[in-house]
Amino acid sequence: MRLRRRKRQREKPADPFPELVAHTWTARSGELAETGMRVMARQLPSVVARAAGLAWRASRADTCVTVGCNLLAGVFTAFGLLATTGVLTALFSAGPTPDRVRAALPSLVLVAVAAALRAGLQAAAGWSQSRLQPQVTRLVELRLYELTTAVELAALDDPDFLDDLKRAQGPGMAAAPLVVRTAVDVLTGAVGMFAAAGTLGVLHPLLLPLLLLTALPEGWASVRSARMRYLVELAVVGVVRRKWILSDLMADRRHAAEVRSFTMRGFLLGEYDRLAAYQRGVELDLARRQTIVRVTGDLLQGVASAGVYVALGLMLWSGAVPLAVAGTAVLAIRAGQSSLANLVYAVNQCYEEGLYFGDYLRLCDKAEALAPARPAETATGELPGRFDEIAVHDVTFTYPGAEKRSLNGISMTLRRGEVVALVGENGSGKTTLAKIMAGLYDPDGGEVRWDGVPLRTVAPERVWERIAVIAQEYTHWPMTAAQNITMGRGGGDGDGEDGMLTAARAAGADEVVADLPRGYQTLLDRRFEGGAELSGGQWQRLAVARGFFRDAPLLICDEPTAALDARAEHHLFERIRAHADGRTVLLITHRLASVRHADRIYVLDGGRVIEEGDHAKLMAAGGLYAELYSLQAAAYHAA
Numbered sequence: 001m002r003l004r005r006r007k008r009q010r011e012k013p014a015d016p017f018p019e020l021v022a023h024t025w026t027a028r029s030g031e032l033a034e035t036g037m038r039v040m041a042r043q044l045p046s047v048v049a050r051a052a053g054l055a056w057r058a059s060r061a062d063t064c065v066t067v068g069c070n071l072l073a074g075v076f077t078a079f080g081l082l083a084t085t086g087v088l089t090a091l092f093s094a095g096p097t098p099d100r101v102r103a104a105l106p107s108l109v110l111v112a113v114a115a116a117l118r119a120g121l122q123a124a125a126g127w128s129q130s131r132l133q134p135q136v137t138r139l140v141e142l143r144l145y146e147l148t149t150a151v152e153l154a155a156l157d158d159p160d161f162l163d164d165l166k167r168a169q170g171p172g173m174a175a176a177p178l179v180v181r182t183a184v185d186v187l188t189g190a191v192g193m194f195a196a197a198g199t200l201g202v203l204h205p206l207l208l209p210l211l212l213l214t215a216l217p218e219g220w221a222s223v224r225s226a227r228m229r230y231l232v233e234l235a236v237v238g239v240v241r242r243k244w245i246l247s248d249l250m251a252d253r254r255h256a257a258e259v260r261s262f263t264m265r266g267f268l269l270g271e272y273d274r275l276a277a278y279q280r281g282v283e284l285d286l287a288r289r290q291t292i293v294r295v296t297g298d299l300l301q302g303v304a305s306a307g308v309y310v311a312l313g314l315m316l317w318s319g320a321v322p323l324a325v326a327g328t329a330v331l332a333i334r335a336g337q338s339s340l341a342n343l344v345y346a347v348n349q350c351y352e353e354g355l356y357f358g359d360y361l362r363l364c365d366k367a368e369a370l371a372p373a374r375p376a377e378t379a380t381g382e383l384p385g386r387f388d389e390i391a392v393h394d395v396t397f398t399y400p401g402a403e404k405r406s407l408n409g410i411s412m413t414l415r416r417g418e419v420v421a422l423v424g425e426n427g428s429g430k431t432t433l434a435k436i437m438a439g440l441y442d443p444d445g446g447e448v449r450w451d452g453v454p455l456r457t458v459a460p461e462r463v464w465e466r467i468a469v470i471a472q473e474y475t476h477w478p479m480t481a482a483q484n485i486t487m488g489r490g491g492g493d494g495d496g497e498d499g500m501l502t503a504a505r506a507a508g509a510d511e512v513v514a515d516l517p518r519g520y521q522t523l524l525d526r527r528f529e530g531g532a533e534l535s536g537g538q539w540q541r542l543a544v545a546r547g548f549f550r551d552a553p554l555l556i557c558d559e560p561t562a563a564l565d566a567r568a569e570h571h572l573f574e575r576i577r578a579h580a581d582g583r584t585v586l587l588i589t590h591r592l593a594s595v596r597h598a599d600r601i602y603v604l605d606g607g608r609v610i611e612e613g614d615h616a617k618l619m620a621a622g623g624l625y626a627e628l629y630s631l632q633a634a635a636y637h638a639a
């Protein structure tokens with residue numbers, strides 16, 4: 001056992017990039033290195049069952065055709081082989097040659113018909129198998145993204161979940177169609193082998209072990225060489241990932257200016273070449289070792305075949321089998337040999353892909369348990385269309401995996417028509433509190449109530465429908481300008497065009513769009529022909545327009561002016577104040593001049609509210625707010 005392990009360790013190439021090998025994708029290498037044929041045989045049925053379930057859900061018709069045609073092709077293989085005996089018996093019988101040929105004709109026709117039918121069935125099976133692949137891919141991709149867009153936001157803060165997601169999204173998802181394909185290959189190989197074995201059993205029971213004897217060396221060689229390749233792939237996976245990252249840095253437009261201005265070209269090319277040279281070395285070594293294994297397999301197979309033919313000769317000589325049967329046996333052994341080798345190879349492949357596919361299934365199970373938090377059908381709480389008051393009571397919150405609380409017993413009230421500001425230094429908990437109010441996270445303790453209805457009892461979707469968030473970190477959606485404003489509500493360009501224009505004007509996005517070549521229909525993605533790129537401030541105006549367009553009773557603005565020029569910022573704060581008419585605005589900003597006119601200001605520090613009141617009251621109190629405000633004001637006066 002120890003000897004075997006030592007031998008396996010020798011198979012693994014020494015790794016000159018230790019910092020890269022720690023990647024989670026390599027987690028399977030140890031498992032596989034210890035996996036033998038017996039473990040594979042035990043686990044294979046469950047992998048095949050999963051693959052069959054997946055294929056069934058992707059397309060029942062194609063699954064039935066694939067399986068049915070493969071089974072029927074096996075029947076015709078056996079039938080053809082048995083009919084061959086009839087041909088040979090007729091040909092080897094006594095009498096003039098024309099008579100013998102004539103006698104062989106009916107069996108010959110049967111052989112030809114069986115071969116044609118088998119070829120037709122195999123073609124049909126191959127076609128439906130190819131049809132299954134894209135359908136399976138579509139199914140697994142859609143399922144994964146349905147789940148990732150529905151899981152609680154907190155799940156995406158959990159490093160374990162993210163780790164699982166990366167594995168599922170990469171090799172796990174890619175393995176799904178391969179698991180189905182290799183499972184069908186297992187079936188095809190098994191059917192072919194059973195057809196040949198059945199034929200031999202019918203011809204003479206002693207012929208069956210001979211088939212196994214000749215197929216074993218090739219089966220061994222193909223499994224061993226596949227496992228070598230797989231282990232090497234796992235060993236270099238970190239190197240390959242690093243190469244992807246470097247190729248992205250060297251070929252992507254986003255990095256092009258920096259690569260040039262910092263003259264990084266030589267460094268990046270050197271790094272890339274170092275990795276590529278290592279990978280080439282490992283692969284050349286693999287090719288050498290695989291060739292040795294294959295040649296050994298071929299030699300052993302040659303010896304085994306010679307043994308088989310000697311045994312067959314002896315049986316013929318002793319009269320145990322007639323000449324015609326021996327001839328058919330040679331054909332059946334050859335057919336069985338290739339089917340068995342294919343079967344062993346397919347089993348190995350199916351098992352390998354099954355390992356990765358298992359990652360995908362585990363992630364789906366995990367994500368299903370995390371989503372949806374409270375489906376609309378079972379949630380008991382109903383929110384009012386427009387609320388009068390949002391009350392936050394003694395809310396505490398710790399991010400998953402974090403050691404420190406981000407919120408520490410926060411209480412506050414927001415009423416309809418008010419602009420309420422959250423201020424505080426970096427990391428004081430403003431964004432976290434806003435996300436809890438938006439129903440993106442459930443608090444660990446305390447609660448948020450809308451007109452007395454606890455958010456904890458309401459389906460998150462119902463909360464999100466009533467909120468517009470202009471977030472600190474927003475996405476540059478690679479859609480048209482119009483879609484950037486309207487997506488998420490109605491979704492279509494034609495939907496609420498007046499509303500879109502009003503929102504764009506309010507946010508100053510109309511000036512941005514006026515300069516675009518195709519106006520609102522311009523695609524904001526330079527990676528496509530005719531796509532446009534915007535500046536940071538221009539993107540922010542679109543994000544603000546998106547927030548206004550939702551026309552929700554609660555508008556949360558988290559640093560909405562960070563990238564805006566002075567004029568746009570002034571205009572936006574005026575517009576936000578106007579927006580509060582009949583609605584409520586929660587404003588988070590470090591620009592304290594802009595919160596002077598807020599109805600109420602809450603000052604956060606270390607996840608607690610340390611001051612509360614309007615501008616005049618807080619200035620008079622002379623606390624943190626007054627200090628921060630005076631610092632900013634002094635900077636302007638000094639100028």
Ligand SMILES: Nc1ncnc2c1ncn2[C@@H]1O[C@H](COP(=O)(O)OP(=O)(O)OP(=O)(O)O)[C@@H](O)[C@H]1O
Nearest residue numbers: 157399402406424425426427428429430431432433
């Ligand atoms: N996704 C996260 N996972 C773990 N901790 C987080 C996460 N997001 C924020 N935190 C932590 O929570 C605390 C509060 O962060 P938050 O983003 O709410 O602060 P903030 O007041 O909005 O800061 P800023 O003014 O810089 O935007 C910080 O200590 C931060 O490190």
